[in-house]
Amino acid sequence: MRSESPFLTAFLILAVSGVARAQDDEPMPLQAQRLEHTLGHLAADYARFGRSERKEHMAMAREAERIAKGLRAPPDVAARVATVRGMLDASAPAEDVRERVDDLRRALIGAYRIEDAPPVSPSVTHGRALYEQNCASCHGPTGRADTARAASVRPHPVNFRDPLFGETLTPYEVTTTVRFGIAGTAMVPFAALGEADRWDLAFYVLGLRHPGPLAVDPPAYSLSELANRTDEALRAELSTVPLAAADVEPTVAALRRKVTYERRRRRGALALARAQIDRARVAGVRGERDEALDDVREAVTRGLRPAEAALSSVDPAVGRALGGTLAYLADRVRSGAPPAEVDAAIGMALGALTRADRALDASYARAAALHAALGASSLLAGMALLMAALRSRNRWPRALLAGVAFVGAFGDTHPAGALFAPPLASDLPPSTPRSVPPTDARHDFAS
Ligand code: HEC
Secondary structure, eight states, rough: OTOOHHHHHHHHHHHHHHHHHHHHTTHHHHHHHHHHHHHHHHHHHHHHHGGGGGHHHHHHHHHHHHHHHHHOOOOOOHHHHHHHHHHHHHHHHHHHHHHHHHHHHHHHHHHOOOOOOOOOOHHEEEEEEEEHHHHHHHTTSSOOSSHHHTTOOOOOOTTTTSSSHHOOOOOOHHHHHHHOOOOOOOOOOOOOHHHHHHHHHHHHHHHHHOOOOOSSSOOOHHHHHHOOOHHHHHHHTTTOOOOOOHHHHHHHHHHHHGGGOOSOOSSSSHHHHHHHHHHHHHHHHOOOHHHHHHHHHHHIIIIHHHHHHHHHOOHHHHHHHHHHHHHHHHHHHHTTHHHHHHHHHHHHHHHHHHHHHHOOOHHHHHHHHHHHHOGGGGGHHHHHHHHHHHHTTHHHHHHHHHHHHHHHHHTTTTGGGGHHHHHHHHHSSSOOOGGGOOOOOOOOOOO
16 A cells, blocks of 8 residues: 555545545544544553543543544444443443454554554664663663652553553554553653654564563564564463463564564465465455455465465364364455454464464474484484574475475485475475565565
């Protein structure tokens, strides 16, 4: 969308959001995002503090209603905000408020084409410098809000290391907090910071929560997944992946401090499937059902199919589950299911992808370990090649090459060589990862 003419963008906004009648009205993306931010903060604060902050919450809800009255899309926006205020008034359960608010936020993001993920990888050094300059005096250099200035501010600056706040924060929400501030507190908007600054800061803030060691080989999450997931959500997703309890925290840390900053796109069919599902998510939020469906189909034909044989030889159940979740996602999109259901289906598909990724990784690691255990000196050269390939960033193509060379050399003479054959052969043409062109002009964040 970024590169298209303003006219086309405006047309699409009008077409999608159902405000085609009001052509003389400028779309108001900034106000829409302000509303989206205000509602998000309100729902989070209500979940944390419930009725004890009632006065503040009602003030925020009134502010949200005021902004909503100036917006034309989605068509019933003011009424929907009023419903949320009514729920607060009636002390509705926090999860119900959260659900309503998230539906409306999604509608606003879709109608106004709000970017909820960065177009390029963030910079950790720039993020750190900005943080130290602008935020550390209140939030503390390590995020603990333990400075003299923090002690003098009421309400207190948020301690990012406190799970009550930190676990439920997404990088995207940090960007809107920096942009709009929080009314009535010392958290003022930082108007001098631009879009890229906000993303650099936001990912840095989430990284502050994870000072510990990093997992050696974290799953290949995309930038837009990382931008829109809380740490709580990442942990929940990882708990469905076969991962030792001791590895969960290093894996979350690696997602926040390593995967986020990887500039080179991960290669391989499953990474491609991830990128396609990402596109489907964006198309879905924008109400483009046909495009979303095409994206899911691509995830199957260019992602799942090429990896299918490898998966079924390694762990058929994982492969079947992946196929099943993609089929379910396609069905939800095709039948025009409510956004929350499509989102849940996307979450399931991404979870299944992560599991598939791990299964393939583990199979290579197991095979390598077996060779080491056999201790056959004739295999050492191949082993070294393979281990080097596994350690390199670009591990898939190189592991394939190393594996092919290895199987070529030893596959016929050593029973363990057979372990390599099925996954390797099936992952080669017609869709060798290398030959796949850059996937995405529209929404590819992972490059
Ligand atoms: C003058 C002190 C001060 C400075 C400087 C400051 N903040 Fe804050 N920040 C606060 C306070 C106070 C709150 C808590 C507001 C509340 O109670 O809702 C807060 C809250 C937040 C939150 C939590 C929002 C939520 O939804 O709960 C985030 C994220 C945040 N700040 C990020 C930043 C970033 C990034 C910077 C630097 C660009 C920054 N802050 C600079 C005082 C400050």
